[in-house]
Amino acid sequence: MSLTDILEQFAYIANNPNAILKKYIEEGKDVIGCFPIYTPKPIIDAAGAVPMGLWGGRITPTFAGKYSPVFTCSIMRSCLELGMTGRYDGLKAVIMPILCDTFRGMSSSWRAGVTDIPLIALVHPQNRTDLGAQDFLAQEYLSVKLRLEKILNREITDESLHESIKKYNYQNALVMKFSKLALNHLDVIKPLVRHYILKSAQFISVDEHIRLMENLIEELEKLPEHVWSGKRAYFIGITAEPDELLQLFDKYNIAIVGDNLAQESRQFRTDYEICETPFWSLSSQWMHIEGCSTVHDENADMLEKFIIKEAKECAADSVVDCLMRFCDVEEYDYPDIAKCCEEEGLYCLCLEIDQSSEDNGQTLTKIQSYSEL
Amino acid sequence: MTEQKAEKPKRELPLSRQLVNKQTEDVYASAWAAKEKGESIGWSTAIFPQELCETFDVPVLYPENNAASISARHFGNQFIEHTEGEMKYPINICSYARLNMGMADMMKNGKFEGVEPAMPLPTFLCLANNSCTQLMKWYENLSENLSIPIFFVDCLFNYNEEEPDAYKNKYVRSQIENNIAAMEKFFNKKFDWNRFLEVQRISQVNRKLFNEIVALNTRMPAPLDGFDLFNYMSCLVICRGKESTTEILKQLKKEVEEHIANGTSTFRGTEEYRVHWEGIACWPNLGFNLKTLRKYGVNAVMNGYVTAWDVAYEPGDLNGMAKAYQCSSTNSFSTPSIMDMRSKSMKKFACDGMLCHVNRSCKLMSFHIFTGRDIIEARNKIPIVNFDGDQSDTRVFSEAQFENRLQGLVEVMKENKGGK
DSSP states (O other): OOHHHHHHHHHHHHHOHHHHHHHHHHTTOOEEEEOSSOOOHHHHHHTTOEEEEOOOOSOOOSGGGGTSOTTSOHHHHHHHHHHHTTTTTTOSEEEEEOOSHHHHHHHHHHHHHOTTSOEEEEOOOSOTTSTTHHHHHHHHHHHHHHHHHHHHTSOOOHHHHHHHHHHHHHHHHHHHHHHHHHTTOTTTSOHHHHHHHHHGGGTSOHHHHHHHHHHHHHHHHHSOOOOOOSEEEEEEESOOOOHHHHHHHHHTTEEEEEEEETTTGGGTSSOOOOOSSHHHHHHHHHHHOOSOTTSOOSSTTHHHHHHHHHHHHTTOSEEEEEEETTOHHHHHHHHHHHHHHHHTTOEEEEEEEOTTOOOOHHHHHHHHHHHTO | OOSOOOOOOOSOOOHHHHHHHHHHHHHHHHHHHHHHTTOOOEEEOTTSOTHHHHHHTOOEEOHHHHHHHHHHTTOOHHHHHHHHTTSOOOTTSOHHHHHHHHHHHHHHTTOOOOOSSOOOOOSEEEEETTSOSHHHHHHHHHHHHHTOOEEEEOOOOBOSSSOOOHHHHHHHHHHHHHHHHHHHHHHTOOOOHHHHHHHHHHHHHHHHHHHHHHHHTTSSSOSSOTTHHHHHHHHHHHHTTOHHHHHHHHHHHHHHHHHHHHTOOSSOSOOOEEEEEESOOOGGGHHHHHHHHHHTTEEEEEESGGGGGOOOOOTTOHHHHHHHHHHSSGGGBOHHHHHHHHHHHHHHTTOSEEEEEEETTOHHHHHHHHHHHHHHHHHHOOOEEEEEEOSSOTTTOOHHHHHHHHHHHHHHHHHHTTOO
16 A cells, blocks of 8 residues: 555545444444543454543534534534534444533533543543542443443453454554654655544544554655754644644744654553553553643642643744633643743744634644744 | 722621631731741642541641632732743633632742742642642643642542442542651641541531521522622632631531521522522622522522532541542532532522533532533423533633623523413
């Protein structure tokens, strides 16, 4: 497969989750919807089902207003709308990690508005330094497994869980390897291309994504190194969408050299430890997550330090905060991140992200200003 | 300062209210005295296990309660403006947080102008996220700005309708125990388990007394203007484990029973309609809301918010206490569980309607209103109206919209009562 073919596949997957869902269902596969950000995907994979990310879409919700206030983040509102209007039909269940207040509310909204797709909710322990936290999470993941087994009417064995955990760790390694390799090929791995590669993992099985990533890395390694002379941005936030936003960065010769986006690298950065019991392995990942707005850290400045360290490691000259409108957890973090960037000599660009908004005039002005610096 | 201080009513307050005011003054005074002596002072979320600091005899103040007081006095805007302007926080986050983080930053930088009630800056923070997740982010930011530690009890959201599983309770209990150990080190004091038991006992006496008083408002007409409960609720927020609260609530109960015996009420007007108020008060607009409700003969006899401090357990039972803190705030439950409570309460209080505050600052309560409406309409068959507002941000509430929505509610309630 040529590099062009591989990249086209990533683009197709990232842009057509609904067609992929239908394909899986036609093939007789069970598909489980995964709300952002941290769902225990190995449990789904170990059940022989496909985990499919639910990240909303570029729509203007109308029905969702019945069960959600207008100041709900656009991802959750559009997810609810898509669920209520039948676009997610065929999912056997959805898994929702209650990571913020919107999720607390959404868990009831989903049950009221999307009555034919059962919800498996779970809570992550935020007081991670407490000795009881990991015990709790291991039990919570076990509870997810039991609820999923009931819905799928099949047993999920410890052996299959161990196997799936290894696969997800391998996928993490491939994505991290790609991220580093991409820095030598920023002429090919343009902002939108990079986005498609990472986002595509949300909509296909881990095995399929692994195969595509292996092919991609093999092809990239054949290419001569390219020395990038344009600007270098490190992206943070929940998602860097829509496509037009990333095309603007391309237009102004700005490369994405790394990210801490919830939809992208945050998904792949933390491995599952290999432990005796699968649930201890699964829960270990959460205990080690660094630099995420949805995860409490005893060190109050952990997030800013993490972002600065990462941005500097990939020689970024700016941090672009794709700030999801009405995403409280991210909004609370923005001022300290901006302050820290300023102190460290990194340009900080804040772009408001809203899936239901078409107007990107202000965004264009901000990107232009940055490109002219 | 951006606003003029609101005119205070000249009427003499009942003794119970005078005692509440005195108690609040004493709590703030003891915190300032601790500051003078260079001792520990805590800021705590409203439903943190107060039994811990009460046992250690360390003064604690409550930013949510403080933000409500400052907003009701119309002094909040300067702090909110500072947070959105100089500190660059987005407008969408909770207005209590914006008010408090702005105030803390201004105090830290010597820009604070002594608005009352003024809290001394804390030396530690107590955080329980049973009310919402934003509290965690708010306190993370305070901790970073003030370089002080957080004592954290992660209370877990109850996403199912069933009783929480035992393993959840085990984690919450583990945190309480570990916080006690960490506090012993931080305060350099031994934890007195006998005193702890006594504080637990007092806390239970107080919550039971408050419940009894609230239940008296089921009488028709109600002996209390429902908005009075917002004022007395503060005793449970800031002094749930103190004997002074017992005295206040006994006095209040006596006054309410006198009203019942005399056929009088603190509701000024004729109680034509009884409604349930859903959500936090619009503190900056409390006076307008109260006047408008009275104008239409509407007594908001009950609201779900005031029962959030009903933290029920047996003294000496740490498992029970852990479970109670996990399940105390209505925000720690799913909508069907909460609406089940509301539905029963509205029947008990004979409510003719439900008035819902879509609070721009409280996403979760607003979600409950949207998703819970169908449940209440189906079970209670009473009219429900929403209005937009905020607990502290004065830019959201519209007097015209509030009155207009209330008029609509009254029309339907009137029709339901046969046009009378």
